[in-house]
Amino acid sequence: EIVAAVEAHFGPKPLAGKHVLVTSGPTHEPIDPVRYIANRSSGAQGTALARALIAAGARVTFVTGPADVAPPSGADVVAVQTAQQMHDAVHAALPADAAVFAAAVADWRVSSASDRKLKKSKDGLPVLEFAENPDILAGVAQMTDTRPALVVGFAAETDDVEAHATAKRARKGCDWIVANDVSPETGIMGGSENAVILITEDGAETWPRMSKQDVATRLAERIGNRLV
């Protein structure tokens, strides 16, 4: 009844019957029980996007690292800490009609991570060894079976945003890249606004600066158009 009333008001839901996977937030990679390496991400853009997709009728699986903002209600929420856990949760959630990778995932983990607290060495400095994390975006974009019809990556850049993002799209094999400039002076990281460049097979579209909610609504519309 309520659903019918909502549909009567807003019109049919373009993403009804579609399953969309969204990753969001940072990952935390442990160094020892008290220290970790994190990526800066409030989770605001991924959460706003998940909300917009749900409003458009999609069933959303929301795989989130430890974010500042609360996850969207109405999503199937899977909470993870590390990139490896996020990778596993993503593959457990497939198949999906579309997958949007908005999380800021650590490229590497600390392979020398200790289950005891590191003590200061004689010179007071640690030696950390790193190992590469699985590339979640490329892994899904390059699936031969059950690849989502639309695979979208995000690129957080600080210089040559369009060039870096265009190269990333080709390298990863995904359909779109949503790129933004996260230089501290833009105020985008942790802020309420975003200024994105959408890289598709047709090239680069520079969107005007707008609220993360408006970016989310516009992206959800584009995803709806693409999946019809």
Add this chain to the structure above:
Amino acid sequence: EIVAAVEAHFGPKPLAGKHVLVTSGPTHEPIDPVRYIANRSSGAQGTALARALIAAGARVTFVTGPADVAPPSGADVVAVQTAQQMHDAVHAALPADAAVFAAAVADWRVSSASDRKLKKSKDGLPVLEFAENPDILAGVAQMTDTRPALVVGFAAETDDVEAHATAKRARKGCDWIVANDVSPETGIMGGSENAVILITEDGAETWPRMSKQDVATRLAERIGNRLV
């Protein structure tokens, strides 16, 4: 009038007229604009302690890293990110009658931190160089001028808690160490309870496991007794 009513109800405030400095929360040490190294600390114990000190009549300066919990109302709050910023804020807040260092401060920072996002190298792995951060606790504990009458450190340990904390008290030159076992299986880190060992000049006191609020109340009482 309200103050008088409160005092009439609760009795005299043992810490009235005293200035207590409390540090709390983690520090974040940047690697590049999107990555950082953090210490796990919700800020719950430091915040509870500051509240208990305020309730006991103290003027509290609360120097906090990016914590999960909101800072106590009624404190002079100084928000910082890095250990160096915390060091500077602590020294700006002195003199104090007592200083309690409950923050989980990074021992080292990334000296190779970049203002551009690190790109993956050929083997995909970063090389991070570290430098030692100032030792805030030892610095204040060993001041010759304007040392607070009572200097309290915290020790988050995962093994040999009492021995490590006793050694830390001697090494730092502080009066007390509040030690706890932060091994993941204790559930203390991020939880609502704490099990502490208080190391003083008289030796080690093992307190029963209790809420962080009760630990705070008990510590505030002890601080009040000591400063009288």
